[in-house]
Amino acid sequence: MSERIWTAGLVVIGDEILSGRTHDKNIAQVAEWLQVQGIRLDEVRVVPDIEERIVEAVNALRVRNDYLFTTGGIGPTHDDITVDAVAAALGLGVVVHPEARATLERYYADKPGGLTEDRLRMARVPKGAELIPNRMSGAPGIKIGNIHLMAGVPHITAGMLDALTGTLEGGAPLMAETIGCWTAESEVAGLLREVVKQHDQCQIGSYPFFREGKVGANFVVRSTDADALAACTKSLCDALTEAGYQPVAGGI
Template sequence: MANPTAAICVIGDEILSGRTKDKNIGWIAEQLNGLGIQLTQARVIADVKETIIRHITELSDENDYVFTSGGIGPTHDDITTESVAAAFNVTVERNQEAMRRLEQHYKGTEIVLNEVRKKMADIPVGATLIDNPVSAAPGFQLENVYVMAGVPSIMQSMFESLSASLKGGIIPTRLTVQCATGEGNVAHILEQISNQYETVSVGSYPWFKPGQFGTAVVLTGLDESLVSNAAKELCQLVKHAGFEAEDAV
């Protein structure tokens, strides 16, 4: 059986303008890989309601899971919650449990839980809250969409709160064979291995440093023994062709 699939949707004008560099796609990608969930695509989109609705609908239809980051704060440009609710034709209402958490969080501080901050307790009807150990204001899960904050530390704490509830798959085996030559000299071997082991993905990543160059060949698949055999055979073929190759690690 194939692994469950997922998509990431980063929502925020500040990423598209280049002002802020996204760190969430790479981090979530690694987590999903470790859970045996296949990331099929990632998107960065603008803070525009119709845009969010369109992309969330598309990604939700095509994947088992969708993870969003950004746009759930208290200000006028935080429109992810209302947009995701609209994508599933549900309304947003003040969530009592979310309110309790905000009250608890701000109690004894100088920060007033005013009407604007209470907006962070507005959650789509039927959604499940996602814990926010960093700053209390929760994310939420609606259908197969998990809505998280954009600030990396908060997003990460939310993902860790929810990840145990995800149904993972087989964790891919990934082996790297280092070849001490350019990829143009081993490409025919890579193609042969790729054809021979249909379920093993063979990636080729050339690298350069002063006075040296080589190719990292990354073999990935769900069947550990097949990946291991493919790596061994690749290594032997590269050596037979007259180039150095390091056993898979």
């Protein structure tokens, strides 16, 4: 099993997220997808539709991670500037990709207006880029170097992630086990700390909640090693049971 940890950054582009108008769904879906690929999401930045701000975030996160993903700003309207910003970040020109153009020509052949100049904007890519298939609508995603430009509309992004599944090199997937407990996390903080100390290949996250008028917490044990994960999960269950709680495997 590979010990190397592969990481990715995500830049979410869009005034609509920063204004609170649109509730982002891409962070969670990209994060979940990356886990399955054995790639750890290391940082997310949400930035406005301003070229220099996109350039700054893209350059910061593409250098320090194996992969960078962006969502948003690849449509046909005036506020869609992600392609230009990423090209600027890489010092590349912008060209019309012949295959993207052909795809858009087919897609718009029977639609009112046909392939207008505005729609042709969606075939523009940083010079040297490849396309990421989009089965939902005509406009493709874009791959240039370690950067993957995806749509802002979540179900289109989902399709693009699907097309990328299995194509990226990753490490051992981070596995997780969840133990739930009807307790205030503050009651078991010491116990958790002890278990973490004894299992250095594992992390434990503590996620409190209030439900049915009661406090509870889910404890998520994570590791890239299956045996270490199982041992740590058992230690935690035993410690909770000894302390008089009734741990619930799988979480509450």
